[in-house]
Amino acid sequence: MAYSKKVLDHYSNPRNVGSLDKHASTVGTGVVGAPECGDVMKLQIQVEGDRIVDAKFKTFGCGSAIASSSLATEWIKGKTLDEALAIQNTQIVEELSLPPVKIHCSVLAEDAIKAAVNDYKSKQAPKEQQS
Amino acid sequence: MAACTNCGAELETPLACGACGKLLEPARELTPFETLGLEPSFELDARELRRRLLRASRLVHPDFHGSSGAGEREAAERASARLNSAHELLADPAARADWLVRTLGGPSESEQRQMPQAFLMEVLEWNETLDAAREAAPGSPERAALAGLATNLREQREDVLAGLARLLVPLPPKGSPTLSRARAQLNALRYLATTLAQIDALALEQASPHEA
Numbered sequence: 001m002a003y004s005k006k007v008l009d010h011y012s013n014p015r016n017v018g019s020l021d022k023h024a025s026t027v028g029t030g031v032v033g034a035p036e037c038g039d040v041m042k043l044q045i046q047v048e049g050d051r052i053v054d055a056k057f058k059t060f061g062c063g064s065a066i067a068s069s070s071l072a073t074e075w076i077k078g079k080t081l082d083e084a085l086a087i088q089n090t091q092i093v094e095e096l097s098l099p100p101v102k103i104h105c106s107v108l109a110e111d112a113i114k115a116a117v118n119d120y121k122s123k124q125a126p127k128e129q130q131s
Numbered sequence: 132m133a134a135c136t137n138c139g140a141e142l143e144t145p146l147a148c149g150a151c152g153k154l155l156e157p158a159r160e161l162t163p164f165e166t167l168g169l170e171p172s173f174e175l176d177a178r179e180l181r182r183r184l185l186r187a188s189r190l191v192h193p194d195f196h197g198s199s200g201a202g203e204r205e206a207a208e209r210a211s212a213r214l215n216s217a218h219e220l221l222a223d224p225a226a227r228a229d230w231l232v233r234t235l236g237g238p239s240e241s242e243q244r245q246m247p248q249a250f251l252m253e254v255l256e257w258n259e260t261l262d263a264a265r266e267a268a269p270g271s272p273e274r275a276a277l278a279g280l281a282t283n284l285r286e287q288r289e290d291v292l293a294g295l296a297r298l299l300v301p302l303p304p305k306g307s308p309t310l311s312r313a314r315a316q317l318n319a320l321r322y323l324a325t326t327l328a329q330i331d332a333l334a335l336e337q338a339s340p341h342e343a
Contacts, residue, residue, distance in 0.1 A: 031251040035240045035318035038325025040254045060258035104241070115248075 003063050004097035010067035015074050018056040020044040028120025032111045034104055039065045043072065043112035047120050050080050057112070064102040068092050068109035081117050143168045143183070146210040147190035154196055154206050163230065166217035173228055173299035175221060184218045225320045228295050228313060235303065237310025246318055257284070257326045261333070269337055281330045288323045291316050 003011065019042075022029045026047050033040040039061030046054035055073035059066045071092055076084040092098070092106035133142055140150030145157045145165060164171045167183045189195075191214060196207035220226045233239060260273075260280050267273035295316045303309040 031248055031255060033244070033246055033251050033254060033322065035244050035246070035321045038254075038322055040251055040258060040322070042255055058255065060255070060262075 003067075006071075006096050007063055007067040007098070010070040010096070011063040014057075014066055014070040016054075016056050016070065016077070017058060019058060020046055020054065020056050025123050026120075028116040028118070028123065030112045030115025030117075030119055032108055032115055034061070034065075034108055036104065037061065039105070039108065041065060041069050041108050041112050043069060043109070043116045045076065045084070045116045045120060047081065050082070052076050052079055052081065052084055061108075062102070062105065064096070064098055064105040065108060067096055068098070068105045069112060071095060072109040072113055076113060081120070084113055085117055087113055144187040144190065144214070146187060146214065149186070149190055152190065152195070154191060154203065154210060156206065161213070161217075162234070163217035163220045166213055167221065169221075171231060171234070171302065173224075173231060173296060173302065175227065177222065180218065180221055184214060187214050224292055224295070225317060225324070228299060229317055231299060231302065232310050232313050232317065235310055236306045238314050240314065240318060240321065243311055243314045244318065246315065246322075250319065250322075254322050254326070261326065261329055265333060274337070277330055277333065281327065284323050284327050284330075288320065288327070291319050291323065295320075 020027045020029075022044065024046075028045045028047065029042065030044075031040065031042045039059070041057065041059040041061065043057045044055065045052045055077050057069040057073050059069045072087070075087060087110060089103070089106035089110040092109055093103055096106070098106055133145065134140065135142055135148035135151060135153065136155065137148060137153040138151035140148055142155075143149050144167060145155060145161055147154050162171070167180065167187065169175070169180075169183070188211065191207050191210035193204050193207040193211060197204045220230060229240075257280060260276055263273045264277045295313060298309050298313045298316065303313075
């Protein structure tokens with residue numbers, strides 16, 4: 001199967017690969033996986049106020065999974081948490097021209113964003129209760 | 132088990148009669164268990180399964196059914212193929228459990244893909260170990276770490292299979308919540324199998340280096 005140009009671009013030059021300190025209170029970490037193919041994706045966000053100032057990912061999987069997470073980190077940087085949560089997997093499918101068999105890769109990226117935001121929110125929740 | 136429609140003898144497999152040798156056309160699609168004359172169960176004696184495969188294979192062997200014409204021979208080939216695919220599924224505990232969970236109305240792997248964060252973190256670490264080994268020179272500590280990881284993953288696979296047996300023996304009723312717990316174990320098996328396959332592939336590369 002042929003990958004689209006955009007997938008190949010993200011695959012050969014992935015943006016924002018790496019890790020943030022998962023113990024930091026300003027960092028949210030989401031790890032998701034697709035049991036069907038064994039792909040696993042970690043997406044982390046650094047948050048200031050309610051804005052995502054940095055995002056990193058690490059994905060072990062096919063080219064489409066890597067491209068989907070790379071694109072996701074590009075898109076969420078600079079967005080507010082709510083804006084990031086509004087990102088739909090269909091937008092990723094469209095941007096990367098993913099074929100039907102690779103749609104689950106985009107779902108994985110959407111799930112990873114949501115998991116990272118939820119992790120960040122759950123880290124903040126106890127503090128808010130205290131103050 | 133049903134009786135032969137030709138001679139009335141009791142059947143070991145619905146595909147052919149052991150007494151009169153007649154090839155039988157089952158009226159409907161057979162389950163893998165039915166094909167080998169077994170009741171659905173996660174517990175399966177591998178030797179018994181093999182014995183049933185060999186006996187049934189002899190009964191439906193195309194060489195014994197070729198003399199009655201091409202149609203008969205083709206039917207024998209179809210029956211042999213059915214037997215082999217049923218055996219292949221039943222002989223693999225993961226495939227067997229997957230079939231049982233689906234058939235009992237449990238969630239499929241795409242319907243229930245969520246796994247605990249701690250487990251996924253672990254999968255990520257396995258992959259990091261693999262990546263480090265891929266980039267390291269043969270004989271390096273990174274490559275050596277792979278052997279330890281493989282042992283660890285094989286042990287985990289045994290644990291998961293034992294866990295599956297606890298969930299699926301005796302078989303839970305249709306739609307039982309136990310099936311979704313079994314699916315989580317099957318998902319874990321998939322991650323373990325994928326990583327183990329990658330470790331094996333890397334070991335093969337090391338055994339026969341052909342880098343440019």
